[in-house]
Amino acid sequence: MASGGGxxxxxxxxxxxxxxxxSCRVRIALNLKGLDYEYIAINLLKGENKTPEFLKLNPLGYVPVLVDGDITVADSFAILLYLEEKYPQHPLLPQNIxxxxxxxxxxxxxxxxIQPYQNIPIIGYIKEKLGPDEMLAWCQHHIRKGFTALEKLLENHAGKYATGDEPFLADLFLAPQIDGAVxxxxxxxxxxxxxxxxxESYNEHPAFQDAMPGKQPDTPPEARVD
Incomplete structure (x- = not known):
């Protein structure tokens, strides 16, 4: 779980x-694997991801970034695959091919x-050029398109989670996306x-709930979910 001291x-x-x-995807993975970590908040709205110090960690200026000793990994998918190889407890992928x-x-x-179409620079540009209503419609359109495909993809495989009764990789992507959609x-x-x-299963699983946006150290008071 997240920690700021010690x-x-x-x-x-x-x-x-x-x-x-x-970032939420990675937080869920760290929680599932029982890995202690230090949470370092990067305020995207204040441009902290564009500082020279942060750009040394990720030249693209995106979060998340994971630092594991001498190893630095940026990009959520790359981080998840790294964690899966180095820390095999609670696998993020099923054995069935x-x-x-x-x-x-x-x-x-x-x-x-889905997610790229709702990044801060994208929706900020649309809001500036076309207005907040068009920005919201843009995001909802791409979410609906993706969710419709996911419903069809998983309809014969889902249980409590995406492909059965254990959470794996897809669930790490679905949970924060559904939370954001709502x-x-x-x-x-x-x-x-x-x-x-x-x-509903994500809402009942501590590893997922502790990773959600409303419960992070840098969550603004008005957005906190207890």
């Missing part, structure tokens, strides 16, 4: 922003076809009964 130099360090769904492929597909739908973009999840059912 023997911080020996811990994993996660550079994170409270509302970043990419078909289910493994499903997890790659589902994760990639979120990673490539809290940030006012999406009616009644349109997506399968994802809504899976989300």
């Amino acid at each position: 023997e911080a130099s020996k811990k994993l360090k996660l550079y994170s922003y409270w509302r970043s769904s990419c 078909q289910k493994k492929a499903l997890h790659y597909q589902a994760a990639n739908i979120v990673y490539a076809s 809290r940030r973009f006012n999406l009616d999840m009644n349109e997506f009964p399968l994802l809504s059912k899976i989300n």
